[in-house]
Amino acid sequence: MYLINIVKSVIERHAGSVWVATTFSYIDRIMAFIMPLMVMKVIKKPEIYNSIEYVISLSILLSIFIDLGLKNYLIYFARQLGHKERAILLSISAFKILFGLHVLAILGVLCSSYFFQDADLYLVSLAIARASALTIIGLSMQTMILSGYSAFSLVLSLVNWILCGLCFLAPSSFSTLGITTLFFTGSFLIVLSSIFFVFIADLKLEMRKSFSHLSESLQWGWPILLSAAAGMAVANVSKIYAFNDLSIEESVAFSFWMRIFSLIQLTHVAVISVLVIQIYDSSHKGILWGNFQRYINCILVIALFVVILPFCSQIFLPTFPIIGWVEIVSLASYFIFWVIGAYFETYLIKNAKNLLILKASIISFSIYGLGIFFAGPSSMLSLIWIMNASAACYTGLIALSLIEK
Numbered sequence: 001m002y003l004i005n006i007v008k009s010v011i012e013r014h015a016g017s018v019w020v021a022t023t024f025s026y027i028d029r030i031m032a033f034i035m036p037l038m039v040m041k042v043i044k045k046p047e048i049y050n051s052i053e054y055v056i057s058l059s060i061l062l063s064i065f066i067d068l069g070l071k072n073y074l075i076y077f078a079r080q081l082g083h084k085e086r087a088i089l090l091s092i093s094a095f096k097i098l099f100g101l102h103v104l105a106i107l108g109v110l111c112s113s114y115f116f117q118d119a120d121l122y123l124v125s126l127a128i129a130r131a132s133a134l135t136i137i138g139l140s141m142q143t144m145i146l147s148g149y150s151a152f153s154l155v156l157s158l159v160n161w162i163l164c165g166l167c168f169l170a171p172s173s174f175s176t177l178g179i180t181t182l183f184f185t186g187s188f189l190i191v192l193s194s195i196f197f198v199f200i201a202d203l204k205l206e207m208r209k210s211f212s213h214l215s216e217s218l219q220w221g222w223p224i225l226l227s228a229a230a231g232m233a234v235a236n237v238s239k240i241y242a243f244n245d246l247s248i249e250e251s252v253a254f255s256f257w258m259r260i261f262s263l264i265q266l267t268h269v270a271v272i273s274v275l276v277i278q279i280y281d282s283s284h285k286g287i288l289w290g291n292f293q294r295y296i297n298c299i300l301v302i303a304l305f306v307v308i309l310p311f312c313s314q315i316f317l318p319t320f321p322i323i324g325w326v327e328i329v330s331l332a333s334y335f336i337f338w339v340i341g342a343y344f345e346t347y348l349i350k351n352a353k354n355l356l357i358l359k360a361s362i363i364s365f366s367i368y369g370l371g372i373f374f375a376g377p378s379s380m381l382s383l384i385w386i387m388n389a390s391a392a393c394y395t396g397l398i399a400l401s402l403i404e405k
Contacts, residue, residue: 046252047248049255059128061232061240063138069217071135074088094213103195122177134187136190230358230365233365263302264299264338334388372386
């Protein structure tokens with residue numbers, strides 16, 4: 001009891017600490033980046049790493065839609081309603097309906113995979129379970145923020161990543177699907193515990209109000225959902241495409257180096273969090289070129305590092321997948337286009353031009369989709385070039401919007 005009281009007092013003391021929240025955020029990002037790579041290094045079975053990346057990519061895409069914008073709508077709704085507790089209870093009640101559909105989807109695909117003996121269908125069931133877990137994590141984060149515990153809002157996500165480490169304890173006799181399942185143990189535990197919380201705990205389900213709340217969240221959030229989907233789709237759909245249509249060697253190499261090169265995106269997140277203050281405080285209507293120069297200098301330093309990394313890995317880490325210099329430069333250019341577009345996007349968000357961002361996202365993803373459909377890339381390089389065309393289009397459209405503004 002004494003220990004519990006100490007823990008409780010520590011939590012209450014640091015509940016709103018920005019430093020604690022920032023620390024947890026960085027740890028969460030680092031673990032999200034490293035854990036899949038650890039599979040390649042520790043287990044040393046490319047097919048397992050490939051399956052894990054496939055499930056992660058598919059679950060990210062599914063998670064955008066399967067909550068109907070509920071988790072993003074919660075804080076906005078609470079402010080409009082002026083009653084946090086009521087907003088949280090109504091959101092949980094609405095989530096019961098969605099979660100019931102999540103469970104049915106998981107069980108349906110899982111049974112189908114068993115009936116048809118289809119390993120790919122089983123991976124889809126893992127992706128749905130992880131997408132549902134991500135929704136639960138997101139909703140719990142928003143609930144904790146509203147309840148004044150923002151510093152600890154990422155704890156559930158961290159626990160989820162820590163439980164991924166169970167796959168490293170599996171004996172070598174375990175199958176690819178067995179180890180992949182262990183990697184997503186945290187997702188299953190979150191879903192299973194939520195079944196108890198949502199369906200067994202004494203929480204009333206207000207059916208009419210719940211459906212009304214879901215409808216309102218979708219009406220409010222559909223532009224955000226579409227923009228997020230279009231923005232995240234290129235990288236994740238490409239990984240899924242590589243898993244299904246490229247050779248195992250190219251698929252593994254593509255997913256692996258996409259994750260390594262995403263260091264450029266992580267740098268963007270870190271740098272823009274500092275520079276965005278100057279952008280929002282400035283009354284200047286155009287691009288702050290001094291601000292942009294500081295930004296691009298940081299990006300180019302990291303880009304140079306990740307471009308050199310594949311060549312170094314061939315010498316010091318020969319077990320890592322090998323790709324050619326053309327693929328390396330092409331991957332780097334894709335991520336550079338992506339982060340520059342994201343930087344310019346900040347100016348449009350500042351001026352509430354979200355619709356322009358949505359249009360640019362849809363047009364650029366349409367170019368990507370047409371490239372995949374008509375070209376049907378049969379190699380990693382051709383797939384990366386289509387990604388480059390999409391990212392360059394998005395960055396160009398966003399830059400054009402700033403010039404016209």
